[in-house]
Amino acid sequence: MSLVTTHILDNADGDPASGVVVTLSDSTGQQIASGTTDDDGRVADLGPETLPPGTYRLHFQTGAYFSAKGVTTFFPEVTISFTVSEAAHYHVPLLLSPYAFSTYRGS
Template sequence: MTGYLTTHVLDTARGCPAQGIKIALYRVSGNSHRKIAEAVTNEDGRTDSPILPQGEFKPGTYELVFFAGEYLRASGLAEGEPLFLDQVPIRFGMSEEDSHYHVPLLLSPFGYSTYRGS
């Protein structure tokens, strides 16, 4: 088995999955960011497949960027310009070559959290 990465977004203000959020995955090396994947959350707040599947996994530093602003505006939870949260970056490391990494985003208009899930 080789490693892979999954993610999902939960709307903690409304208590439901966040559908339609674009997510970009970057590999980070020093000051360099290289986009390696992009996906959109489905009705369950998840991507339809791992954002970094087996076979493409390499240990290293990564960054997920969640483009949450459009979702927050459309849901009626956030207004005004600029939004307090628009793009939410999460930088993390993956060192275990044979592990499933799961990095979710728990989102509200004025705060967010994440953790290493299962």
């Protein structure tokens, strides 16, 4: 399993958000890895097994997801910054709707 994983739940309909492209980048904007959410809304293998301490970003291309559903959204993309401080598993979920989103540190 990679050090960073994520999943997306579409809170508007209560289903996982599949087919969303997610990229992981460092603080300089250098892309480290990318993946696409599966039928369960998850990207289980996003990048290397180790990352040096620092700030990283997950970028979710949510506009294409909503467009494919025929739904207008205020957030065509979502970027979440987080800090890696030690060699541990970092699970960063995204709770999404067309006009709101939230996140937390998962397990």
